[in-house]
Amino acid sequence: MLTFNPNSLYRFPSKNVLVCPLRPVERFRDLCPEEVADLFCTAQRVGNVVEKHFCGTSLTISIQDGPEAGQTVKHVHVHVLPRRAGDFSRNDDVYEELQRHDKEDSSDKWRTEEEMAAEAAILKKYFGEN
Numbered sequence: 001m002l003t004f005n006p007n008s009l010y011r012f013p014s015k016n017v018l019v020c021p022l023r024p025v026e027r028f029r030d031l032c033p034e035e036v037a038d039l040f041c042t043a044q045r046v047g048n049v050v051e052k053h054f055c056g057t058s059l060t061i062s063i064q065d066g067p068e069a070g071q072t073v074k075h076v077h078v079h080v081l082p083r084r085a086g087d088f089s090r091n092d093d094v095y096e097e098l099q100r101h102d103k104e105d106s107s108d109k110w111r112t113e114e115e116m117a118a119e120a121a122i123l124k125k126y127f128g129e130n
Contacts, residue, residue: 015054017123019043019078026074028065043078049126056082060094070099 019042021035031039047059060081064070079098088094 054082
């Protein structure tokens with residue numbers, strides 16, 4: 001296994017789940033082919049779980065690769081967001097939310113350790129089925 005799945009600290013309107021390679025690299029191009037394959041296999045598996053759990057009907061899977069693409073955390077990570085009709089007033093607003101998601105300092109935008117632990121415990125149960 002070359003990839004892990006941390007919780008997102010940010011309270012995203014659509015439940016944002018991250019998938020990260022174990023080896024910290026800044027850019028997607030820095031991953032070796034085996035890491036790319038594992039990253040996307042894990043993103044697929046996580047997508048199946050979060051879509052089921054959060055009653056999504058679709059997924060947005062996104063990588064912001066470099067500062068001009070909106071990357072603010074200097075390590076490769078994939079955002080997996082379960083989606084459903086009407087979750088954003090305009091479908092592409094999800095990308096604007098991704099662009100600003102970790103730039104806001106308001107404490108009500110950040111989740112507590114307890115909230116993240118509770119969500120992780122719930123989602124962990126699905127991985128036995130998958």
